[in-house]
Amino acid sequence: MIAGAAIANAACSLTLRPPNTVGHLRQIIAELFATTAVILFAAALVLATRARFLEPHFGGMDRxxxxxxxVGQAGFVLLAAHVATIPWTLGSPGGTPSGLIAxxxxTLLVALAIGPLSYGTWRRSHRLIGVFFAISFAHTLLVDQASRTAAVPFAILIGAYVVGxxxxxxxxxxxxxxxxxxxxxVQTVHRLTPTTAEVILRPRKHRRLTFTAGQFVFVTFRQHGLREPHPFTISSAPAEQAIRLTIKASGDYTSRLRLTLRAGCRATVEGGYGMLDYRTGGPRQLWIAGGIGITPFLSWLRDMPDDNDRQITLFYTVRHVDEALYWEEVRAHAGTHPGVRVHLNVSxxxxxxxxxxxxxxxxxDCITDxxxxxxxPMLDSxxxxxxxxxxxxxSIHFERFSFR
Incomplete structure (x- = not known):
């Protein structure tokens, strides 16, 4: 979809350019870099809305x-190529300051994104991309473009700006x-191990979250030092009144959460998101959980009907045996569902x-999904x-929990 828009823009820019710009091929190419970058940045801004109707087109919120x-990275590369190739002597000086500012x-935000910033700082700074995108629109309106007299390419460019x-x-x-x-x-915080905690959330009002087993949510805890939304997979079943989250201390925020989160803290839950659902798969399935990755499988097992007719083999791999969270419960589910076999691997x-x-x-030969x-690294391998x-x-399904 996004690649198609970029290709269509390139085709229009190269085939529908005005006759009087034939001698300015370098400028045409530089502008093509810029207009394609605008389309990609606009697409990145649309994806950042977390619009749920887009999930099926990409295979889930993680994707x-x-x-x-x-697309943001590709947009930046094309933007840099535009700056490197544009013949500045042909441009209108009125548009140059806004273009350089954008x-x-x-560039600064990209450098910060690959730097050692905390998730919260990165998230707040990342939002400024939209501001500089809007400033680049001013540059587009002020600069002299060879493609301005080409109606279709210019309409595509303006449309991309409006959408973004x-x-x-x-x-x-x-x-x-x-x-x-x-x-x-927050009803209860169970600190299960030195690095993990189970957080149980109860609804404050009659309206509660409806979700599909295996989905994840963005949670904002209304407590000092924890007031930024983070994604967590739900480990409880949809029929349960409370929501259970099993959280591993894998960074500054989650380490702080495990140590300081208190019962009674208010929280805002947004979701559910994600399309990882074993019920859409075939009759013989292989499930692989690595460490804290047991959470969606827990939700599935807790929600699994008694008449489940799928043959499922679950492998749960951890480094040390005390990291095998809920293993006895997992074994109990296997005992009540004849089609489920479970294996624990302690590496x-x-x-x-x-x-x-x-x-x-x-x-x-029997595996369908x-x-x-x-x-x-485990998923990629x-x-x-x-x-x-x-x-x-x-036939291979997984979610990539990397939102930075």
Whole structure:
């Protein structure tokens, strides 16, 4: 979809340029870099709205964020190429200051994004991309463009600006009130291990979150030092009144949350998001959980009907045995569902779990779908090995929890 818009823009820019610009090929190419960058930045701003109707087109909110990051990166590369190739002597000096401000601002934000910023600082600074995008619109209106007299390319450019700025304004002004948000309160904080905690949230009003087992939510805790939305997978079943989140201290924020979050703290829950759902898969499934990645599988097991007819093999891999959260409960679910088999792999004793191990145990020829959740290196490694073993990419499902 996004690539199609960029290709259509390039085709129009190169084939519909005015006759009097034939001698200015360098300027045409430089402007093509710029207009394509605008389209990509506009797409990134649309994806940042977290509009739920877009999820099916990308395969889930996590992949929307991956697309957001990639098109933003590509947009910046094209913007830099535009600055490097534009023949400044042909440009109108009236547009140059705004263009330089926009480029400098976006460059600074990109540099900050790859720097050692906390999630909260990055998130707040990242929003300024929309401001510099709007400033670049002023540059577009002020500078002399060779393509200005080409109606179709110029209309595409203006349309991209309108869509991008509208998406930015929606994200800043409307989305905080229009997204599916629910009022909750921290009922209990169970500190399960030195690095993990289970947070139980109860609804403060009659209206409570409805979600599909395996989905995740953005939660904002109304407590000093924790007032920024973070994504967490729900580990409880949809039928439960309370929401259970199992959170690992993997950064400054989550470490602080585990140590300081108190019962009675109010919370805003937004969601549910995500499209990881075993019920859309085939009859013989392989589930792989790495560490805290057991959470969506817990939600599935807690929600699984008694008449489940799927044959499911779950591998739960941890470094040390005391990190195997809820293992006894997982085994109990397997005991009540004859079609579910579970295996625990403790890598410090048994070695690293590999695709070969799980396919041998589950029976490669019978597997219809693979579902995974865990660290990104693990997901990438298993995906690569499963494809090499002959499993089609369409049968391999996982979520990438990387929102930066």
């Amino acid at each position: 929307m964020y991956v697309a957001h990051r990639r 480029f400098a601002g976006i 700025i509208a998406a930015f304004l929606y994200t800043v002004l409307v989305a905080p009130f229009g997204r599916p948000r629910f009022a909750y309160e 410090s004793k048994s070695g690293t779990l590999t695709a070969g191990h799980v396919l041998e145990a589950a029976g490669q 693979v579902y995974m959740c865990g660290p990104l 298993f995906s690569r090995d499963f494809r090499a073993a002959g499993l089609p990419s369409s």
